[in-house]
Amino acid sequence: MANNVNFIGFSFYINPQVEFEGVQTTQNIVNHFDLASDLIGLPRLEGESNIDFKKRIMDVEVHPSGGTYEGVINGLSRDLGFLREKTIKIELLLNSAGEPIASNPRVPS
Amino acid sequence: MALGTYPSRRYARAWMTQRIVNRAPGWSYIRKVPNSVGQQIINPLGNYIQETVQQLTKERYNMFVSTADVSELDQLHFLDLPSTMDFDSTENSAGESNYTPPQVYGTISGSEYEITQAEKNNIETMSYDSIASRIEENGTAHVYSEVIPTGTVANLGTVSPGTIVVEGHLYITISGNETWSMESTDYIYYPKCYITGVTRKGTEVKEAVPIRRNGTFKTINEWNSVTSVMISYVDEDALITIETFPWARDGLVDTQNICVPTKGGERPLFLRLGTQAFGSTFISESYTVSDLDMVRAGIDDKEIVSEIELLDESNLPVTITDFALKLNSRYLYAIDDSYLYVYDYSLPSPDMRNASSESPDSKFDLYADKWLLTRGEEIILSTRNNAILDPPSNVRFHLLDPDGLEFYVGVDGSLWSTTVAAWIDNATWYDGLWTELHIPFTFSKNGEYVVTLEAQYIDQTTRVSSILKSQFLFYLPAITPEIQLALPAALTIPEAIGFDSDQQVWLKKYSSVHKLDVFHDYFIVDYQNKRVWCNELYSKIRVTV
Numbered sequence: 001m002a003n004n005v006n007f008i009g010f011s012f013y014i015n016p017q018v019e020f021e022g023v024q025t026t027q028n029i030v031n032h033f034d035l036a037s038d039l040i041g042l043p044r045l046e047g048e049s050n051i052d053f054k055k056r057i058m059d060v061e062v063h064p065s066g067g068t069y070e071g072v073i074n075g076l077s078r079d080l081g082f083l084r085e086k087t088i089k090i091e092l093l094l095n096s097a098g099e100p101i102a103s104n105p106r107v108p109s
Numbered sequence: 110m111a112l113g114t115y116p117s118r119r120y121a122r123a124w125m126t127q128r129i130v131n132r133a134p135g136w137s138y139i140r141k142v143p144n145s146v147g148q149q150i151i152n153p154l155g156n157y158i159q160e161t162v163q164q165l166t167k168e169r170y171n172m173f174v175s176t177a178d179v180s181e182l183d184q185l186h187f188l189d190l191p192s193t194m195d196f197d198s199t200e201n202s203a204g205e206s207n208y209t210p211p212q213v214y215g216t217i218s219g220s221e222y223e224i225t226q227a228e229k230n231n232i233e234t235m236s237y238d239s240i241a242s243r244i245e246e247n248g249t250a251h252v253y254s255e256v257i258p259t260g261t262v263a264n265l266g267t268v269s270p271g272t273i274v275v276e277g278h279l280y281i282t283i284s285g286n287e288t289w290s291m292e293s294t295d296y297i298y299y300p301k302c303y304i305t306g307v308t309r310k311g312t313e314v315k316e317a318v319p320i321r322r323n324g325t326f327k328t329i330n331e332w333n334s335v336t337s338v339m340i341s342y343v344d345e346d347a348l349i350t351i352e353t354f355p356w357a358r359d360g361l362v363d364t365q366n367i368c369v370p371t372k373g374g375e376r377p378l379f380l381r382l383g384t385q386a387f388g389s390t391f392i393s394e395s396y397t398v399s400d401l402d403m404v405r406a407g408i409d410d411k412e413i414v415s416e417i418e419l420l421d422e423s424n425l426p427v428t429i430t431d432f433a434l435k436l437n438s439r440y441l442y443a444i445d446d447s448y449l450y451v452y453d454y455s456l457p458s459p460d461m462r463n464a465s466s467e468s469p470d471s472k473f474d475l476y477a478d479k480w481l482l483t484r485g486e487e488i489i490l491s492t493r494n495n496a497i498l499d500p501p502s503n504v505r506f507h508l509l510d511p512d513g514l515e516f517y518v519g520v521d522g523s524l525w526s527t528t529v530a531a532w533i534d535n536a537t538w539y540d541g542l543w544t545e546l547h548i549p550f551t552f553s554k555n556g557e558y559v560v561t562l563e564a565q566y567i568d569q570t571t572r573v574s575s576i577l578k579s580q581f582l583f584y585l586p587a588i589t590p591e592i593q594l595a596l597p598a599a600l601t602i603p604e605a606i607g608f609d610s611d612q613q614v615w616l617k618k619y620s621s622v623h624k625l626d627v628f629h630d631y632f633i634v635d636y637q638n639k640r641v642w643c644n645e646l647y648s649k650i651r652v653t654v
Contacts, residue, residue: 017194021651024186024643031181032171050179051611055309057174062311 033057045081052081059083112215112630113225113242114592115234121439121455125162126155127369141371143480144582149461163365167437175331178437180612182236186646190639196654208636211654215630215647217243224643224650227631235631236644240440241451242631244614246597247624251275253617256335257351262343270335273353274622276309277610279332280355281318282325286347289321289405300342304328304351306335309610322404324379325358331610354607354615354622356431360411363393365439366455368414374399380434380454383416383483388426390483391417391441391454391588415456416483418555418587419443431605436612440591444616446602449625450590456481459584463509464559468577472496473562475581482585484553490560490581492546500543501564502574503532511556511585518560522549532565555587600625 026047033053034044040060044053056078063084065075077084092100122143129151133140139147170176197209213224225242227235251274259282260268273279281302291298300320307313309331316330320343340349350357360379368376376395383390394411396404421427427450432443434454443450474493482488494500506518507527516524517531525531535543552558562579596603596616605617614625629644641652 017191019651019653020188020190020194021649022188023649024188024646026184026186026646028184029182031183032177033174033181033183036174036177047184050181050183053183054174054177054179058310 042078048081055083056081111223111225112628114240115225115228116238116240116453116591117589118453118455118457118591120458121156121453122458123152123155123159123455124366124369125159126152127371128375129155129158131369131371135372144459144461144464152458163437175329178612179610180436182232185236185642185644187640187642188650188652190641190652192639194639194652194654196634196636196639208634209654210634211641211652213632213641213643214651214653215643215645216649216651217647221651222630224630224632227633230633232633235633235642236629238438239629239631239644240591241442241449241594241627241629242592243628244449244594244597245626245628246600247626249624250621253353253620253622255350255352255357257338257349259348259350259357261345262340262347262349263345265338265340265349270306270338270351273332273334275353275609275615276333277331277353279304279328279335279351279353280325280358281320281328282348282350282352282355282357282359283320283343284323284348284359286320286323286343287407288342288344291342298342300340302326302349302351303339303341304330304332304335305337305339307333309333322401323359323409325355325361327355353609354605354617356605356607356617360394361434364434364436366393368393368395378414379411380432382429382432385418385484387418387484389419389429391419391432391452393417393456415481415586417454417456418483418585419450419452420587420589421448421450422590422593424589430603433606433608433614436608442606442608442614443590444596444603444606447596449594449596449606451592451594452588452590454588457586457588459557459582459586461557461582463557464580464582466561466578467580471564471577471579472499472501473564473577473579475560475562475579477581477583480581480583482552482583484555484585485551487549487551488583490548490550492562492579494543494545497543498541499566500535500538500541501577502538502567503534503565504546505530505532505563505565506548507561507563508550509559509561510552511554511558518548518550520546520548522551550583552583552585555585558583558585597625599623 028044033050037057042057059078063074065071092105095101126148130140130148138145171178198206199209200206210226214221215224253274254271256270256273256279257268302318302320303315305315314330316328318326318328338351360381363378363380366378368378376399378393378395381392383392393414395414397410397412398408419427419429427445429443429445432441434441439453439455441452441454443452472495474495475490476493477488477490479488508516508518515527517527517529518524520533560581563576565574565576567574600616600618600623603616603618607615609615614627615622616625632641632643634641
C-alpha cells in the first residue's frame with residue numbers, strides 16, 4: 001500500500017500505515033521429537049509436522065542407512081523426506097508341489 | 110464474529126485438594142467436608158499441584174518417540190509487518206502506555222475471517238490451552254470394520270482379523286469374563302491377549318496385552334496389520350472386540366483425574382455417558398474397592414463419583430451420541446446430530462456465596478452420603494447435635510434453590526412456602542433430649558441447593574431465645590461447552606467420534622469413518638519486532654492497527 005505523503009510548509013509527515021496484507025512464513029518449533037532425532041542424527045525438515053517427523057524417526061530402525069547400495073538408498077530417501085513404501089507385490093506362480101514354476105526366480109531390489 | 114474463544118471456566122474442584130487434606134486427621138472437618146472453608150482455601154493450591162502432576166506425566170510420556178504426544182506444538186506461522194506500521198497505544202491512569210492489539214484476518218478458502226488474539230498473548234494460551242475454533246471435513250474416509258468384531262472367545266479361532274482402517278494403537282475390549290487366573294502345580298497363569306502382525310514402523314512383532322479385568326485395553330504398539338489374535342485363560346463365553354477406536358467400550362479410563370476418597374485407597378476413574386429424561390450426562394465412576402485383586406475376584410461394581418449435566422451454548426440440555434477425550438488436556442469432544450461440543454470436563458466448583466451464613470458457634474452438623482447429585486436422585490440429609498446437653502426447643506429447615514427461590518422443608522421433605530412458620534418442635538425438649546432428624550430431598554434443577562437448619566434455643570432462666578444456623582450445600586453440576594461448532598453438512602448425524610494415534614479426529618457415519626480437521630485460529634503479537642504469529646497457515650492474512 002502506498003504511503004500518503006503530505007507536505008506542510010517546509011516539513012512533512014507520513015501517514016502511518018494502518019493495514020498490511022501478506023503471506024505467512026512457517027517456523028518450526030523444537031519439541032521432544034527434535035530431541036529424540038538428535039540422538040540418531042536426523043534433523044527435522046523445514047515445515048515438517050510431528051506426524052511425518054515421527055514416521056521418519058521410526059523408519060531409522062527398520063530401514064538403516066549405511067555404505068551398501070540398500071543403505072545409501074535408505075539414508076538418502078529418508079534424509080530428503082521420502083519414505084519407502086511397498087508399491088507392488090509379486091506373487092510367484094507355484095506348481096502343484098508348491099515350487100515356483102520358473103527355476104531359481106529372483107527379483108532385484 | 111471472530112473465530113475462536115477463550116476458556117470460560119477457570120475454577121474447578123481439584124482431586125488433589127482431597128489428597129492434600131487427607132493428611133489431616135480423620136476426624137477433622139477440613140478432611141471430611143468437601144465444602145469446608147479449609148478445602149476452599151486449599152483448592153487453588155490443589156489445582157496448581159494437580160496441574161504440575163499432570164505436566165510431569167505428560168513429560169514422562171514425551172520421553173519416548175512411540176508415546177510422545179504428536180499434537181505438541183511443532184510449527185507456527187508468522188507475518189512480518191512493515192516498519193512504517195505502528196501499533197496504537199493507550200495510556201493508563203498510572204501513565205504507562207499499553208499497545209492496542211491489531212485486528213488480524215485470515216483468508217480461508219477464499220473468504221476472510223477475523224482471528225482471535227490468544228488470551229494472554231503467549232504461546233500457552235495460543236497453542237496449548239486454546240480451544241478448537243473451526244472444523245472442516247478432511248475428505249479422507251474409509252469403510253470401517255473392527256479388526257475382530259464383537260464375538261465370544263470360543264469363536265475367536267474361526268474369525269480372521271480384518272484390516273486396520275486407521276493405522277495406530279488397537280483397543281481390546283473384554284466383557285463378561287469371570288476367571289482371572291489359572292493355577293497349575295508350579296505356576297499361576299493370567300489372561301493375556303496376543304496380537305501378531307506388522308507394526309506401523311514395519312516390524313513384525315507379537316504383543317501380549319495383559320487382561321486383568323473386564324474393560325478396554327490399549328496396545329503399546331501402533332499397528333499396520335494384524336495376522337493373528339490369540340487369547341488365553343479367559344472364559345469361553347466372554348466377549349472380545351479388537352478395533353481401531355475404543356467404540357465397544359463400557360467406560361474410558363480418565364487419564365487426567367482419579368477418585369480420591371476421604372479415607373481408603375485412591376481409585377481410577379472411568380468415564381461414560383449417562384442418559385436421563387432431561388438429556389445426557391457425563392458420568393465419572395470408579396470401582397467400589399480400590400484393590401484390583403478384589404475387582405478381579407468379582408467385586409467389580411462401580412459407583413458414580415460425579416454425574417455432570419451436559420448443556421449447549423444456550424444452557425439447554427443436549428443428547429450426546431458419543432465423546433472422546435483430547436490427550437493431555439481437560440477438554441472432551443462430544444457430538445450430537447448437528448454439533449461438535451468442546452467441554453472442559455473437570456469437575457466444576459459450586460458457587461459457595463449462598464452457603465456462607467452458618468453461625469460460627471452452631472451446635473449442629475448436617476451431613477449426607479453425597480453432596481454431588483443429579484436431578485431426581487433421592488438423598489437423605491441428617492442432623493448431628495454436637496451439644497447433647499443443650500438441645501434446641503425447635504428447628505426449621507430452609508431451602509434456597511439455584512434460581513433463588515426459598516422454601517421451608519417438612520420432616521418428610523415436602524416444600525412449604527416461606528409464609529408458613531414451619532417450625533418443627535422438639536417434643537422432648539423438656540426432658541433435655543433430642544432425636545436426630547433425617548430429611549429426604551430430591552432436586553429438580555441443576556446448580557447449588559443450600560439447606561439451612563435454624564435451631565432455636567431458649568434460655569431456661571432468662572427465657573431469651575436465640576437462633577443458630579447450620580448449612581449444607583448440595584451441588585448438581587452442569588457444564589456448558591467452551592465452544593459449539595456445527596458439523597460439516599456431509600457429516601451430520603454421526604454415530605461415534607474418536608482420536609487416532611496421531612491425535613486426528615474421526616467421525617463414524619454409515620459404517621465409514623471420516624477424518625475431521627480441527628483448527629485453532631489464534632494469533633499473538635510481538636509488538637517490539639512487529640511480527641504476528643499464528644497457529645494456522647492461511648492463504649493470506651491481513652493485519653490492521
